[in-house]
Amino acid sequence: METRNPHRWWILVVLCLATLVLVVDSMALTVAVPAMTADIGASAQDIQWILDSYVLVFAGLLLTSGSLGDRFGRRKVMIVGLLLFGLASLAATVCTNPGEVIAARVAMGVGGALIMPSTLSILITVFEEDERGKAMAAWGSVSMLGLVGSPVLGGFLIDHFSWHSIFFVNVPVVAVAITAALLLMPESKGAWRKPDPIGAVLSVVGMTALVWWIIEIPQHGAFEGRGLVTLLVAVTALVGFVVWENVHPEPMVPLVLFKQRNFSGGSLSLTLVQIGNGGLLLVLTQYLQFVLDYSPVKAGLAFVPLAVAALIGNGAGAGLAPKLGNRPLVVAGLLVMASSFFLFTTVDADSGFTVPAVALGLLGLGAGMAMPAAVSALMGTIPEDQAGVGSALNDTIQQSGTALGIAILGSLLTSRFAAEMPAGSSELAKGSISGALAVAGGDAGLVRTAREAFTASMSTTLTISAVGVLAAALLAGLVMRDKKKDAPAPAAEAELVA
Numbered sequence: 001m002e003t004r005n006p007h008r009w010w011i012l013v014v015l016c017l018a019t020l021v022l023v024v025d026s027m028a029l030t031v032a033v034p035a036m037t038a039d040i041g042a043s044a045q046d047i048q049w050i051l052d053s054y055v056l057v058f059a060g061l062l063l064t065s066g067s068l069g070d071r072f073g074r075r076k077v078m079i080v081g082l083l084l085f086g087l088a089s090l091a092a093t094v095c096t097n098p099g100e101v102i103a104a105r106v107a108m109g110v111g112g113a114l115i116m117p118s119t120l121s122i123l124i125t126v127f128e129e130d131e132r133g134k135a136m137a138a139w140g141s142v143s144m145l146g147l148v149g150s151p152v153l154g155g156f157l158i159d160h161f162s163w164h165s166i167f168f169v170n171v172p173v174v175a176v177a178i179t180a181a182l183l184l185m186p187e188s189k190g191a192w193r194k195p196d197p198i199g200a201v202l203s204v205v206g207m208t209a210l211v212w213w214i215i216e217i218p219q220h221g222a223f224e225g226r227g228l229v230t231l232l233v234a235v236t237a238l239v240g241f242v243v244w245e246n247v248h249p250e251p252m253v254p255l256v257l258f259k260q261r262n263f264s265g266g267s268l269s270l271t272l273v274q275i276g277n278g279g280l281l282l283v284l285t286q287y288l289q290f291v292l293d294y295s296p297v298k299a300g301l302a303f304v305p306l307a308v309a310a311l312i313g314n315g316a317g318a319g320l321a322p323k324l325g326n327r328p329l330v331v332a333g334l335l336v337m338a339s340s341f342f343l344f345t346t347v348d349a350d351s352g353f354t355v356p357a358v359a360l361g362l363l364g365l366g367a368g369m370a371m372p373a374a375v376s377a378l379m380g381t382i383p384e385d386q387a388g389v390g391s392a393l394n395d396t397i398q399q400s401g402t403a404l405g406i407a408i409l410g411s412l413l414t415s416r417f418a419a420e421m422p423a424g425s426s427e428l429a430k431g432s433i434s435g436a437l438a439v440a441g442g443d444a445g446l447v448r449t450a451r452e453a454f455t456a457s458m459s460t461t462l463t464i465s466a467v468g469v470l471a472a473a474l475l476a477g478l479v480m481r482d483k484k485k486d487a488p489a490p491a492a493e494a495e496l497v498a
Contacts (some may be wrong), residue, residue: 003126008127009167011235017177020083021115025167039162059113060205063200067392079181081112083111083174093164113210125387129380141310151303154166154300183279194250199251205233205237206238213227214400227308267478269472271471276403283409285299287455291454297322305358311364325482326373329370329373333368334473336365344466348455351455405468413461419457420453
């Protein structure tokens, strides 16, 4: 007798819409920053808070929101998150000063934290294991298309409307997602557990402090002054959280999941990949706009090879996973991604777009194979009653990896660029390629020097990314395991994850 949800593929569409609105908003906003700065008189510090306030709240609340979904219902929590995100986006369209925009972004961060863990946990409860790989591939493809398409969409909206339209575009998507969720999506929740307020507070304080410390590394350093204080708060809270969760009889977060090879191997491998990817987007968008002189819209379109190849990789991975298992796909995909990063290191000021286009194609192909397989493997280890907080735990680790990648590789890019610039250059010219081009004016020689310095520092930075992805492939190959077919799970293992 067929027990599968007859609406499961429509439910997947809802989950993709919910995820898409988060991806599009974050990426499109970066395109809107110049227009927003001019209109509301935002300082550089204001802009940093507009961008970072969302990340801080989002990362800090993920674990707590995941546990809320398991306790009160994942559909309910996702709908509340969508409603809050949509209302905050609508409020942002009438903001007239930086403080109002920051407040709206904080509310959007809370909504995003409620949405993200629920989407993946609902997916694994709606789809059986034999269809889960295809569902994961489709979900990943939509996220990739959003990542690529959002700068193009952002550029179009800014060219034809005001910066407020970046936020307004979220509203109809949220409305459709909420309506479809109410009509099609079943509720799912885990076994009732007692609240864990101490664990919730420690996780929020620890993750918020950790992400804030990472964000401030380029400006204030890692181990001095306020940076050291923030790090101490993060370490104290997170160590306290781990200790508390291990002694509490009903912990908010099942840290025992890390004893599962596929969960620990998959999560840590994806984190290493996110460190590399965080640096790539930062570097490549500057290369396209400041070295190749692309407009924001054209720079967004340059990522099309990545999206197309990711779709091909997703399709191939979904077909091969049942035959080969997840581990070979993860290892093979990560090796292809590493080759892409190494190819990026060969780019210089005269390379044009041919080499980056090939590298982006390889990156998309590898990511399309590896990422859904890794997520499918690690989510397959999580009991259904802990799907929300298990998904949030994975999301949190990856968010930290992305933030760490941007901070570390951004710092490396900046320091290498300053070292490559001529000794007599001004501080503004040494600070960034945008500063150097502003100083250069019509000086073709200085423009050429700045572009050569940037591509040299880009090569150094992406070499670190390539090594990180190679390490992820090695880790996945050594740690992850594929389930043996037609063999029941050992009783001890079943008790471990229950």
